Amino acid sequence: MAKTAQEKLDEKREKEYKKTHKKIYRTKPGDVVFNVLNYLFFILFTIICIFPFYYLFINTISDNGLVKRGLINFYPKGLNIDNYLALKGVNDLGYAFIVTITRTVLATALMVVASAFVGYLVTKQEMWKRSFWYRFLVITMYFNAGLIPWYLNFAMLGLTNKYSAYILPAIVAPYNIILVKTYIESIPAELEESAFIDGASHLTVFRKLIFPLSKPILATVAIFGAVGNWNSFQDSLILMQNNSQLFTLQHRLYIYLNQSSNLGAVMSMGGAAAAAAMEQALNAKVIKYTISMVSIIPILLVYPFMMRYFEEGIMLGAVKG
Secondary structure (H helix, E strand, O other): OOOOHHHHHHHHHHHHHHHHHHHHHOOOHHHHHHHHHHHHHHHHHHHHHHHHHHHHHHHHOOOHHHHHOOOOOOOOOOOOOHHHHHHHHOOOHHHHHHHHHHHHHHHHHHHHHHHHHHHHHOOOOOOOOHHHHHHHHHHOOOOOOOHHHHHHHHHHOOOOOOOHHHHHHHHOOHHHHHHHHHHHHOOOHHHHHHHHHOOOOHHHHHHHHHHHHOHHHHHHHHHHHHHHHHHOOHHHHHHOOOOHHHOOHHHHHHHHHHHHHHHHHHHOOOOHHHHHHHHHHHHHHHHHHHHHHHHHHHHHHHHHHHHHHHHHHHHHHHOOO
């Protein structure tokens, strides 16, 4: 059966397209070299980032005698989990874990809700003195009174040596509020207008419409808050001096680091005291590695589940649509 003129034209166009397509996307030797070097660079960079965590981990599951002599570098030897079991006997470590976990969960949850609500409020033109309050909020990101006024402020408010000192300051985070505000402004205004027409109030719109739609940016804010609260130790160091039961996990790790340094000074004197100090310092080294690993694990476990929301939220919240 003879082909029609249209079929012949279509075949000709298809051949020209394939020829052009191959010509455009044909890989050149320079592209191959670039791709190989690019992959090698990022593989090396990934190894450099992961190795410190891997080094900590293999030292915590290896024979303590080999760890003390610095013989564990690339793979574990003499596998054991005694170091993790021994943490139960470390003084006040259980309190530190409880304080850090509850502080992270509670402060992060309140900060996410506050950031969402305040971010929504400052998008409303009818808000009283909206421009003033928003600019006042932004100014606090650039001006800081300093450490001493900060401590005096807490002391005058009666927040020293109290658990509330961890929670209250963490609720308002200007940077997170700006991220949420920018994201909410990218949500089509027609959605809110239709809700208002149906008789919904601002609070109902926020609770049933804005808050659910802001899940990506709120997940991003939650990651920022959780990591910040989990790693924070300065407020524990300065504000909880007379209440050791409220020390955070990072504060406890800081104490062990200082103990190792002080024992090093004793070892320089020699004698029996130096030998005892050496043994204690080596034990402190193993404990330090183990606590460091345990303090990292929760964030490493949570972050992969939030990564999808984090990537989407940080991009949408950074640029107004």
